[in-house]
Amino acid sequence: MPSFTKPKIHLKNEKKNDIGLIRADYDGVMSTLCAGCGHDSVTAAMARAFFELSIGPHKAVKVSGIGCSSKTTSYFMKEAHGNNTVHGRMPSVATGAMAANPHFTYIGVSGDGDSLSIGAGQLVHAMRRNINMLYMLENNGVYGLTKGQFSAAADLGSTAKKGEVNNLAPIDPCALALSVGATFVARSFSGDKEQLVPLIKAGLKHKGFALIDVISPCVSFNDHKGSTKSYEHTYKYYHKAVHADYVPPSAEIRASYDDGKTMPIELHDGGLINLRKLDSGYDPTDRASAFSKVLESQQTDEILTGLLYIDETTQDFATRKKLPGRGLNTYPYEELNPGADKMKDLMREFG
Amino acid sequence: MKPTDTSDPDYFHKVVDCQWACPAHTPVPAYIRLIAQGRYSDAYMLNRESNVFPGVLGRVCDRPCEPACRRTRVEEEPVAICRLKRVAADHRDDITDRLPKKPAKTNGKKIALIGAGPASFTVANDLAPMGYECTIFEKFDKPGGLMRTNIPAFRLPENVLMEEIGYILDMGVDLKLGTPVNSMKELLKEDYDAVFVGTGAPKGKNLSLPGREEADANIHIGIEWLESVAFEHIDKIGKEVLIIGVGNTAMDCCRTSLRLGADSVKVMARKPRAFFKASPWELEDAEEENVDILVNHSPKAFVHENGKLTGMVFELMEYDVDENGKITDSRVTGEKTIACTDVILAIGQNNAFPWIEKDAGIEFDKWDVPVVDKVTFESSQKGVFFGGDAAFGPLNIIWAVRHGHEAAISIHKYCHGESLTQRRPDQLKLEPTKMGMFEWRYSNAFDDSERREMDHVALTERFSNLGTEVELGFSPEKIATEVQRCLNCDVQTVFDAPKCTECDACIDICPVECLSIVPNAEEPVLRDAVNATNPDQALYVSEDLPYTGRVMIKDEDVCLHCGLCAERCPTAAWDMQEGIITIPHADDQNALDKIFEAAE
Numbered sequence: 032m033p034s035f036t037k038p039k040i041h042l043k044n045e046k047k048n049d050i051g052l053i054r055a056d057y058d059g060v061m062s063t064l065c066a067g068c069g070h071d072s073v074t075a076a077m078a079r080a081f082f083e084l085s086i087g088p089h090k091a092v093k094v095s096g097i098g099c100s101s102k103t104t105s106y107f108m109k110e111a112h113g114n115n116t117v118h119g120r121m122p123s124v125a126t127g128a129m130a131a132n133p134h135f136t137y138i139g140v141s142g143d144g145d146s147l148s149i150g151a152g153q154l155v156h157a158m159r160r161n162i163n164m165l166y167m168l169e170n171n172g173v174y175g176l177t178k179g180q181f182s183a184a185a186d187l188g189s190t191a192k193k194g195e196v197n198n199l200a201p202i203d204p205c206a207l208a209l210s211v212g213a214t215f216v217a218r219s220f221s222g223d224k225e226q227l228v229p230l231i232k233a234g235l236k237h238k239g240f241a242l243i244d245v246i247s248p249c250v251s252f253n254d255h256k257g258s259t260k261s262y263e264h265t266y267k268y269y270h271k272a273v274h275a276d277y278v279p280p281s282a283e284i285r286a287s288y289d290d291g292k293t294m295p296i297e298l299h300d301g302g303l304i305n306l307r308k309l310d311s312g313y314d315p316t317d318r319a320s321a322f323s324k325v326l327e328s329q330q331t332d333e334i335l336t337g338l339l340y341i342d343e344t345t346q347d348f349a350t351r352k353k354l355p356g357r358g359l360n361t362y363p364y365e366e367l368n369p370g371a372d373k374m375k376d377l378m379r380e381f382g
Numbered sequence: 383m384k385p386t387d388t389s390d391p392d393y394f395h396k397v398v399d400c401q402w403a404c405p406a407h408t409p410v411p412a413y414i415r416l417i418a419q420g421r422y423s424d425a426y427m428l429n430r431e432s433n434v435f436p437g438v439l440g441r442v443c444d445r446p447c448e449p450a451c452r453r454t455r456v457e458e459e460p461v462a463i464c465r466l467k468r469v470a471a472d473h474r475d476d477i478t479d480r481l482p483k484k485p486a487k488t489n490g491k492k493i494a495l496i497g498a499g500p501a502s503f504t505v506a507n508d509l510a511p512m513g514y515e516c517t518i519f520e521k522f523d524k525p526g527g528l529m530r531t532n533i534p535a536f537r538l539p540e541n542v543l544m545e546e547i548g549y550i551l552d553m554g555v556d557l558k559l560g561t562p563v564n565s566m567k568e569l570l571k572e573d574y575d576a577v578f579v580g581t582g583a584p585k586g587k588n589l590s591l592p593g594r595e596e597a598d599a600n601i602h603i604g605i606e607w608l609e610s611v612a613f614e615h616i617d618k619i620g621k622e623v624l625i626i627g628v629g630n631t632a633m634d635c636c637r638t639s640l641r642l643g644a645d646s647v648k649v650m651a652r653k654p655r656a657f658f659k660a661s662p663w664e665l666e667d668a669e670e671e672n673v674d675i676l677v678n679h680s681p682k683a684f685v686h687e688n689g690k691l692t693g694m695v696f697e698l699m700e701y702d703v704d705e706n707g708k709i710t711d712s713r714v715t716g717e718k719t720i721a722c723t724d725v726i727l728a729i730g731q732n733n734a735f736p737w738i739e740k741d742a743g744i745e746f747d748k749w750d751v752p753v754v755d756k757v758t759f760e761s762s763q764k765g766v767f768f769g770g771d772a773a774f775g776p777l778n779i780i781w782a783v784r785h786g787h788e789a790a791i792s793i794h795k796y797c798h799g800e801s802l803t804q805r806r807p808d809q810l811k812l813e814p815t816k817m818g819m820f821e822w823r824y825s826n827a828f829d830d831s832e833r834r835e836m837d838h839v840a841l842t843e844r845f846s847n848l849g850t851e852v853e854l855g856f857s858p859e860k861i862a863t864e865v866q867r868c869l870n871c872d873v874q875t876v877f878d879a880p881k882c883t884e885c886d887a888c889i890d891i892c893p894v895e896c897l898s899i900v901p902n903a904e905e906p907v908l909r910d911a912v913n914a915t916n917p918d919q920a921l922y923v924s925e926d927l928p929y930t931g932r933v934m935i936k937d938e939d940v941c942l943h944c945g946l947c948a949e950r951c952p953t954a955a956w957d958m959q960e961g962i963i964t965i966p967h968a969d970d971q972n973a974l975d976k977i978f979e980a981a982e
């Protein structure tokens with residue numbers, strides 16, 4: 032950990048967002064992760080995305096599980112709400128919080144260990160329910176906090192730091208998400224903020240469950256020659272299929288969409304996600320086509336990235352379940368608590 | 383863009399804004415670190431290498447370093463560099479045994495230096511220890527030049543000046559006081575191997591307006607008047623004094639008047655405050671003493687009755703100023719007469735050489751200024767060199783010191799028959815500062831303390847004696863705080879592209895977001911990527927990075943030199959290294975021929 036806390040400096044030419052905050056207002060406490068950890072870079076990307084979207088930290092909720100990645104919710108937006116939950120249980124807490132107040136912006140931060148082993152069941156059901164949140168899965172292929180054992184995301188044939196070869200098949204978070212109904216599925220890399228920041232912004236603005244599987248190298252235990260999640264390997268096999276830019280409702284839209292390469296997706300807030308297809312013939316609005324692309328890429332060394340699938344038409348959980356459109360804190364006590372008599376009537380139904 | 387060549391000594395030198403702005407290139411952060419460690423004598427000696435008069439300049443320097451200070455770009459106020467320089471001088475031990483000694487024998491070369499001011503003393507300081515026989519001719523009975531005659535003792539006590547002059551005289555310099563040089567031709571006939579002219583700009587400008595001659599008895603030329611006060615020929619002035627002009631000499635005149643019995647002192651400025659020539663701190667100090675500064679008053683005439691000055695007529699001015707702060711138009715809106723007993727003219731000064739004959743071989747231009755080479759300081763007469771205000775007109779003490787160093791190099795080369803233009807270039811040496819994982823041998827953490835203010839002697843007390851020094855120096859608490867405000871810009875961010883894994887850690891941790899990794903492009907594109915809006919400051923561009931071929935870029939403008947990038951770097955691609963810039967001196971020019979031969 033650095034020898035002193037990063038100071039907040041006000042530059043003469045500092046940029047402010049629509050609510051008058053500077054980028055540094057979205058910082059958190061100093062990271063205690065290893066120097067060079069991909070997670071710190073993802074943290075910086077999240078802080079930048081919230082800054083650029085002008086979301087007030089007090090209007091955001093950060094939830095996480097257990098692990099190196101789950102620690103990072105402390106490292107950005109220190110004035111936001113948040114909860115470090117039990118191992119693998121972040122999606123349940125996020126679901127409850129979202130039900131209690133749908134007006135906040137929800138971001139979950141977890142890793143491949145927390146999400147794909149102990150928390151796999153939770154993750155799957157959050158996606159199936161289309162909870163309105165962005166789920167950042169910081170994927171480094173190992174349990175870094177316990178010194179580098181393979182996780183369920185480790186690729187076949189990749190090696191641990193001491194040379195042991197992984198011979199168990201990995202879970203591909205994007206394939207998993209597509210198979211259970213997630214409505215926003217993306218993959219990115221901690222080293223590419225040009226792609227990652229717009230993806231986070233789009234994911235936060237998407238109404239429904241958004242998953243971003245971020246390759247985020249473990250600099251201490253999985254950044255060696257035999258690793259398929261190292262900086263070197265990721266840069267080498269990195270492939271951008273679809274670039275996504277969030278365009279806010281107020282912005283003038285200048286791009287032309289008739290070139291067959293760009294495609295606007297209208298969002299519920301009136302904004303757009305402007306998709307730029309870098310691979311011709313790829314349709315990110317077609318689940319089956321996206322699924323086959325992801326499966327195809329598993330047969331190669333290529334790391335397929337970008338916004339792989341988006342579905343803006345499926346209703347999110349709160350809409351489908353007709354949850355009240357306001358925070359429970361806005362109801363008077365009497366309305367929230369119908370009283371003992373009503374409770375007895377209710378219990379009688381089960382009697 | 384092409385990768386930045388950091389082996390060019392100027393690149394890292396420019397990053398140290400204070401050192402780059404200082405005419406003598408004093409290594410400011412390095413001596414501030416020594417002060418922080420309580421090594422005042424070491425700080426003084428390091429300072430003395432380049433600026434020769436740390437005690438004097440720690441009080442009255444023009445401080446080009448302070449407006450340049452990087453601190454002004456990340457907050458409001460610069461580091462109080464000048465005050466810290468005085469701290470080193472105030473708290474040093476006896477350092478006489480660390481100074482160069484008078485050599486056991488001379489090298490037989492005789493140098494005549496004219497005028498005992500900062501320029502001549504610097505030349506003597508550099509040459510005497512090398513064996514040169516230096517003789518300084520001074521027309522007054524006391525040495526110091528304008529440091530004595532133009533700067534009042536309440537700003538620069540005589541003992542401070544004499545102690546630092548004494549150091550140089552002890553190196554075996556012959557000082558001939560009360561010995562004006564009246565003829566250059568005569569001097570050139572004597573057996574001096576070289577002549578240095580450091581006679582300053584001693585001629586104050588006059589103001590020819592109606593009434594000037596009639597009221598002459600109470601109209602004074604600023605620098606001549608200050609000179610007379612310094613030599614105690616004048617010890618009083620009338621009750622109501624007007625100062626014409628608003629430069630630093632005007633500030634010295636108004637404050638001196640208050641000490642010689644004036645009750646009301648007004649400084650009359652022709653233009654608005656933004657156009658004042660005086661340093662901001664000298665204006666503040668004068669206003670603290672209740673001097674009125676009146677803007678937009680243009681002198682028109684002197685008023686006199688029976689041959690005695692009674693007042694002055696001014697035209698009231700109005701100016702149009704454009705968005706760049708330039709005056710585009712002006713007009714007179716009225717007239718005003720202000721009563722006074724004395725007027726002091728402080729509207730500028732010129733160099734003047736009545737003692738240099740037209741046929742002495744020294745060429746003068748159409749403004750009667752000698753033609754002097756800007757690199758060698760040699761005049762059109764071989765072996766005759768100029769420096770200080772005598773060379774290019776009025777500058778300041780620290781420029782005079784720089785000229786002195788350069789002229790000393792030229793004189794040394796001239797006396798040995800070497801080319802004056804083949805001079806040792808500046809050199810850069812980088813030294814590691816890393817002590818441990820997150821430990822450096824400089825205080826890298828950013829300290830957000832505000833600039834410390836100087837304590838002054840109470841108003842009533844300071845007027846009782848002309849020689850009472852107004853500034854008290856920094857208290858230990860102020861020293862301790864102010865040294866930590868220095869950003870250590872000389873501890874450079876050194877980048878080794880082949881080691882970089884493009885993990886972005888440095889970019890994310892940087893408190894001023896001055897770093898980025900981007901595809902190489904033209905400068906405007908790269909500058910935009912890090913919001914580098916100051917065109918005066920460099921943009922660093924690395925070689926291509928190994929994994930993607932992109933480049934690391936850095937906006938030098940706002941870097942805090944806090945080292946967080948280096949602390950966060952997993953492969954030590956970023957490192958914090960102290961850049962030591964070696965400025966050429968007369969004594970390090972030997973064997974240069976071999977260096978140049980090797981280079982060719």
